[in-house]
Amino acid sequence: MRFTLYTNKTIKECVGALNERFKEKETKARPAVSGEVDSEGNFVWFTRRTVWGITRQTRMKGHLKRENNSTVIYGFVHEGIAPKQIYVVIGGGLLIAALFFFSGQGLSGILLGIISVLVYPYFVGDYHNSQYLLKELKKTLNGKDKPPVATTSSAKSGASSVKPARAK
Numbered sequence: 769m770r771f772t773l774y775t776n777k778t779i780k781e782c783v784g785a786l787n788e789r790f791k792e793k794e795t796k797a798r799p800a801v802s803g804e805v806d807s808e809g810n811f812v813w814f815t816r817r818t819v820w821g822i823t824r825q826t827r828m829k830g831h832l833k834r835e836n837n838s839t840v841i842y843g844f845v846h847e848g849i850a851p852k853q854i855y856v857v858i859g860g861g862l863l864i865a866a867l868f869f870f871s872g873q874g875l876s877g878i879l880l881g882i883i884s885v886l887v888y889p890y891f892v893g894d895y896h897n898s899q900y901l902l903k904e905l906k907k908t909l910n911g912k913d914k915p916p917v918a919t920t921s922s923a924k925s926g927a928s929s930v931k932p933a934r935a936k
Contacts, residue, residue, distance in 0.1 A: 769847040769898065773911035775839050779809045779832045782839055782909050786811055789908045801904055809833065813901055817893045824893025828901045838916050841909065845901055848894025857891070858884050 775782065786805045794800035805811035809832030816825045830843030849857060861884025869877025905911060 770844050771842075771902065773841040773843075773906060773909070773913065774915045775841065775909045775911050776916055777839055777909060779834055779839055782832050782841075783807060783809065783811075785908050786813075789904065799900065801901070803828075813905070815897050815901055817897050817900075819889035819893045819896075822889040822893070824890055824897065826894050826897030826901065828898070828905070830905075836915070839909075840915075841905070841911055843905070845898040846894045847898050848896070849891040850895055851892050854888055854891050858888060860884075861887075 777785065783805050786803075789801055790803060790805075792798070792801075799815055799817070801813055801815050803811060803813040811830050811832070813828040813830075814825055816823050818824075826846055826848075828843055828845040830841055833840050833842065862881055865877045865881035865884060867877070868874075868880060
């Protein structure tokens, strides 16, 4: 899932906030987030979740860019599949596995059936991790889904911020 968030913090403040979040201790209510961020605003976040005994690590990549007096956060994270929707995927895989099995290709049907069930922890883990990472990023950087409204003192007073060109 690609996302774009907006914050009023500068890139330097965002980098500092991300580094502080990396240093926070893991609690039961707030899982650990690890990663790295550079001074240019590129960052990578990781978090882990265990589903059915399989630990799934999900990575979020992003970039901070200053535009129009606000910082824009561009990023990508694997979205996964919601737990309610994964049953459709598993059911479809098992149905196709049954078709293979009863058409005389038993080994292919059995393998496809096993794979259909084993994808559950990966897709559901990515779903939960991506939601968590996006929520934490918004909380850490005070990120908003919509760009902030530009309010300047000259705009409030009705004065124009555009200066006339000088004649040479």
